Amino acid sequence: MPRRTLKLGAVLLGVGGPGQHNTWLHPEIPGDASVDVHWYIARARAAEAAGFDLVFIVDSQFITENSPHHYLSRLEPLTLLSAIAVHTSRIGLVGTLTTSYNEPFNVARRLYSLDHISGGRAGWNVVTSGDAGTAGNYSRDEHYDYPTRYGRALEHVQVVRGLWDSYEDGAFPRDKETGVFFDPDRQHALNHKGEYFSVAGPLNLERSPQGQPVIFQAGDSEEGRDLGAAVGEVIFTHAASLEQAKAFRTELRERAAAKGRDPEGLLTLPGIQVVIADTDEEARAKEDARLGTKSFDRALRELGRPFGWHDFTRYDLDAPFPDVRADAQRSFRTQAEAITKLARDNGFTLRQVVEHLNASARSPFVGSPETVAGTIEHWFEEGALDGVNITVNAPSEFALFTDRVLPILRERGVVRREYESTTLRGNLGLPVPENRYTAARRAAEPAALAP
Amino acid sequence: MPRRTLKLGAVLLGVGGPGQHNTWLHPEIPGDASVDVHWYIARARAAEAAGFDLVFIVDSQFITENSPHHYLSRLEPLTLLSAIAVHTSRIGLVGTLTTSYNEPFNVARRLYSLDHISGGRAGWNVVTSGDAGTAGNYSRDEHYDYPTRYGRALEHVQVVRGLWDSYEDGAFPRDKETGVFFDPDRQHALNHKGEYFSVAGPLNLERSPQGQPVIFQAGDSEEGRDLGAAVGEVIFTHAASLEQAKAFRTELRERAAAKGRDPEGLLTLPGIQVVIADTDEEARAKEDARLGTKSFDRALRELGRPFGWHDFTRYDLDAPFPDVRADAQRSFRTQAEAITKLARDNGFTLRQVVEHLNASARSPFVGSPETVAGTIEHWFEEGALDGVNITVNAPSEFALFTDRVLPILRERGVVRREYESTTLRGNLGLPVPENRYTAARRAAEPAALAP
Numbered sequence: 001m002p003r004r005t006l007k008l009g010a011v012l013l014g015v016g017g018p019g020q021h022n023t024w025l026h027p028e029i030p031g032d033a034s035v036d037v038h039w040y041i042a043r044a045r046a047a048e049a050a051g052f053d054l055v056f057i058v059d060s061q062f063i064t065e066n067s068p069h070h071y072l073s074r075l076e077p078l079t080l081l082s083a084i085a086v087h088t089s090r091i092g093l094v095g096t097l098t099t100s101y102n103e104p105f106n107v108a109r110r111l112y113s114l115d116h117i118s119g120g121r122a123g124w125n126v127v128t129s130g131d132a133g134t135a136g137n138y139s140r141d142e143h144y145d146y147p148t149r150y151g152r153a154l155e156h157v158q159v160v161r162g163l164w165d166s167y168e169d170g171a172f173p174r175d176k177e178t179g180v181f182f183d184p185d186r187q188h189a190l191n192h193k194g195e196y197f198s199v200a201g202p203l204n205l206e207r208s209p210q211g212q213p214v215i216f217q218a219g220d221s222e223e224g225r226d227l228g229a230a231v232g233e234v235i236f237t238h239a240a241s242l243e244q245a246k247a248f249r250t251e252l253r254e255r256a257a258a259k260g261r262d263p264e265g266l267l268t269l270p271g272i273q274v275v276i277a278d279t280d281e282e283a284r285a286k287e288d289a290r291l292g293t294k295s296f297d298r299a300l301r302e303l304g305r306p307f308g309w310h311d312f313t314r315y316d317l318d319a320p321f322p323d324v325r326a327d328a329q330r331s332f333r334t335q336a337e338a339i340t341k342l343a344r345d346n347g348f349t350l351r352q353v354v355e356h357l358n359a360s361a362r363s364p365f366v367g368s369p370e371t372v373a374g375t376i377e378h379w380f381e382e383g384a385l386d387g388v389n390i391t392v393n394a395p396s397e398f399a400l401f402t403d404r405v406l407p408i409l410r411e412r413g414v415v416r417r418e419y420e421s422t423t424l425r426g427n428l429g430l431p432v433p434e435n436r437y438t439a440a441r442r443a444a445e446p447a448a449l450a451p
Numbered sequence: 452m453p454r455r456t457l458k459l460g461a462v463l464l465g466v467g468g469p470g471q472h473n474t475w476l477h478p479e480i481p482g483d484a485s486v487d488v489h490w491y492i493a494r495a496r497a498a499e500a501a502g503f504d505l506v507f508i509v510d511s512q513f514i515t516e517n518s519p520h521h522y523l524s525r526l527e528p529l530t531l532l533s534a535i536a537v538h539t540s541r542i543g544l545v546g547t548l549t550t551s552y553n554e555p556f557n558v559a560r561r562l563y564s565l566d567h568i569s570g571g572r573a574g575w576n577v578v579t580s581g582d583a584g585t586a587g588n589y590s591r592d593e594h595y596d597y598p599t600r601y602g603r604a605l606e607h608v609q610v611v612r613g614l615w616d617s618y619e620d621g622a623f624p625r626d627k628e629t630g631v632f633f634d635p636d637r638q639h640a641l642n643h644k645g646e647y648f649s650v651a652g653p654l655n656l657e658r659s660p661q662g663q664p665v666i667f668q669a670g671d672s673e674e675g676r677d678l679g680a681a682v683g684e685v686i687f688t689h690a691a692s693l694e695q696a697k698a699f700r701t702e703l704r705e706r707a708a709a710k711g712r713d714p715e716g717l718l719t720l721p722g723i724q725v726v727i728a729d730t731d732e733e734a735r736a737k738e739d740a741r742l743g744t745k746s747f748d749r750a751l752r753e754l755g756r757p758f759g760w761h762d763f764t765r766y767d768l769d770a771p772f773p774d775v776r777a778d779a780q781r782s783f784r785t786q787a788e789a790i791t792k793l794a795r796d797n798g799f800t801l802r803q804v805v806e807h808l809n810a811s812a813r814s815p816f817v818g819s820p821e822t823v824a825g826t827i828e829h830w831f832e833e834g835a836l837d838g839v840n841i842t843v844n845a846p847s848e849f850a851l852f853t854d855r856v857l858p859i860l861r862e863r864g865v866v867r868r869e870y871e872s873t874t875l876r877g878n879l880g881l882p883v884p885e886n887r888y889t890a891a892r893r894a895a896e897p898a899a900l901a902p
Contacts, residue, residue, distance in 0.1 A: 024625065027627075035656070037567070037568045061557075065633070071655065072623075072655060073618070073657040075567060076561050076564035076656075079529055079530065079564040079565050080564065082531070082534045083534060083536060083537045086538060101554060103552060103553075103590075105512060105552075105588040106512075109512075109527045113526045114530050117531070117534050133651075136650070137556040137651055137652065138554050138650070139648050139649045139650065172482075172483065174483060176476055179476065181520045182520070184516050196590075199587070199589070200584075201588065204511070204512065204514045204525060205524050205525065206524040
C-alpha cells in the first residue's frame, strides 16, 4: 500500500478566512478578478506548477448588497472550469453546483463534458443552496426545508451517478472499416423513478476518463454530514482547532463505515488560511494587521447571512444577542445555531458576538515556513485531515506556501513530489468505481472478462 | 450606412446535409470528433482564420439507437464553447440551450459567463426541444404541447434578457483608493412574475462586453416563426430553393416589422452544404457519390424522428404513406406535417417518401468555386439570405470554401475582408441594445447623460 500523502487544494476567491472580506483591495489582486478568466487561469497554472491536486470554485445564486464582494459578480463555475481545463493539464477542477436548482440530467452532462474536456479532472462540489432567497430566482415561493433539501440532494447524486454509468467502456467502437459506430449492448437506460426525480436516460455522452467524476461535499449540519458520509469522496470543512478537526474527520469516517463504505474512500480537506513570514512573530503581526482591517459595520451585516440575511443592524448592540434562529430554518441553519449557542453560553451581547467572531477568525496555520509545515504535518499525522484547501489568493502569499512550506513537506515525505496520475481521482488516490453494468457482466461471465 | 455584407457561420458536427449522416466515416474526421475538444478548437480556429463570424453547436437531450451518430455522444455546448473561447479571439460562439428544460436564471448566467470569458462573443440558439422523449429525462410525464413550449420560450427569453440588464455600466467602480467596490444604484432586481416563471434577480454577474448576447432561433412552425420574429436576431433555417429562402426571409422580416421591430435587426442564415470541385461537373459527381452512401434502412429509421421517433420499419414499404402525425404533436410537428403533405400530394408510398427525401437532400450550392460563389452572391443580392451557415466539417472540404470561394466573394465586396469588431454583435452589424435602466435614466435626466 502506498504511503498516505497530504492532498492539496486551492480555493480560488473563496471567502471565509481572516482578511478575506476585502481580498479585492489586495494590491496584487485585480479588483475584477472574479470576472477575469485570465486571472483564474494564471492562478490555476501557478497551483499546477506547485503540484496541487485541485482548484476549487465556490458558488451561490442569490446575492444581497451585503454579500461578500466577489460573490456579487462572478463567473459561473462550469464555464469557468472548462476554460481553465484547456490551459492546464494535471490539476483537478472542482466546481460547485446545487442539487436544489439544477436538473440531474443537466448536471450529469455538464460535469461529464468537463471530464472529457479536461482528460479526467472534473470534480463536483454538491451543495443544496443555503441562501433561502435563492428560491425567488427559480420560480419557487420558498426554499426547500432541510429534509427535502437533503433528500433531493442524495437522490440527485444517485441519479447523476447512474447517468454516468450509461455507457460501458467499448460502447463506441467507431470502426471505420466495418462501419460499426456504436454497440447498443453497452448502452444502458437508467429508468430511475424516485421520490423527487424520474430520469429515464441514457445520458448522451460516453464514459469519461474518470468514469465517475469525484464527489465533493461540505455540509456541516446533521443532514449535511449524513450526505457526505453517504456519497462524498472529499469533504470540505473548516479547521478551528486540531481537536475539532480530528473529531470531525473521525465522525465522518465512522458514519461512512456505518454505511458500508471504506473510510479510506473519504478524504477530509479543511480550508485553511496560511499566514507565513520569516519568523513566527512577523507572521503573527501580519495576521493581526489583517484582522484589524475589517469594519465592525460590515461584519454586523454579514452576520445576517446564516440567519437568512436577517438584518442585525436594527438591534441594540449592547443588549443580549437576539434569538432569530427561526429565520435560519431554510438557510445555513447549523451555522446560525452555533452562533446562537456561542452567545448563550457566554452571555454575549450582539456587539460581543461580532467582535468574538472577528477575533476567532484567527488561523491555526500562522508562522514561519517551518512552523506552518510542522503544524500541517502534525494535524495530518494526528488524523485531523487528509489534505488542506489553501484559501490564499495573492500570488506572493501563495508563493510563500508553495516555495517555502511545500519543499519542507516534500522533504519529509508528507507531500508527493510529482503528479502520479493524469486524473483527479488518480492523484487523490481514490478508488475507480467500476461501471455497474460491467460489474454485473463480470459477475455473470467471470471467465469471459477475467483480466 | 455601411454596405451590407454576407455573414458566415460554421456548424460544427451538425447533421442535415447530404452525406452528413456518416460524417464520422470521413477519413479526415476522427471517429470521436464529437467528444474531442481539441478537434472543435482546431475547427473553430480554422473558421476564425478565414474570418467567419461564428461557430454554432447544435444540441439535444434525448437519444435513441437510431439517432444520428454524433448525437449519441457529444460534449455539452456551453462547456465546449468556453474551452473554444480561450483558444480563439474573434469568432462568435453560438450554443444551443433549450428553454423547456433549463431555468432562466441558469441560462442567463451561463451565457453571460461565456460572454465575459470570450470578451463578447456569446450567442444563444433558443430551442424548445423537439424530441418528445426529452421529457423523460427531466421528471415529466410528457413533453409540453406546442402552445406551452413556445409560450414558455418567449417568456424565458424575456426573463433572461431582463436578468442581463441587472447591472448598468459602472455598477462596479472597484476603487481601491476610496474602498468603493459596488454602486447599488446601478443594480436592478427584475422581480418578474409571469405565466411560467417568477424570477426576482438580480443576476450575480455584471454587464458583459455585449450587454446582451445575440439571440439565435430556428423554429419553422407557426409558433417558431412567431418566436423568431419576436426575439430572434439571427434565424437559422434551411434553403431548398432561392424562392423558398426568399419567401421565408421576407415573411420573417414582415413579422418582425409587424411587432414593431426594425427588420434590419433580424438576419437569416440558412445552413448550406457546399460541394466544391474544380469544375461543376466534378462537383456534381462528388455530390452524387455522397448521396449514394446512405443506406435505405438507416434513412427509414431516421424518418421516425420528426414523428416522435415513430417506428416506420413496421409498415409495408409499398403501401401508401401511413398517417402518424398524431405522434408528432409534441415533437417536430411542422417537419412531420411537411413530409405527410409531400406523400399525400404525390401519392407516395413509404418507400417513395424515403427515396424522395434522400434524393431531395441535394444542395443548391454545388459546383466550381466560381459557380458556388456566384450562387451565394445571387441569393444574397436577391434577398434570400443575410449569410450562410456552412455545414461542412472535413478540413479539406472546408478549405475549398475558405481558400477558393471566399476570395471571390471578398473580391466582389460581398464578404468583409477583416473582422470589424471584437464582439459577435459588432461583427454581425446588429444594434447594441442599451441597458433598460440606463435608457430610463437617460430619459429622466437627458442633460446629465448626454454624450
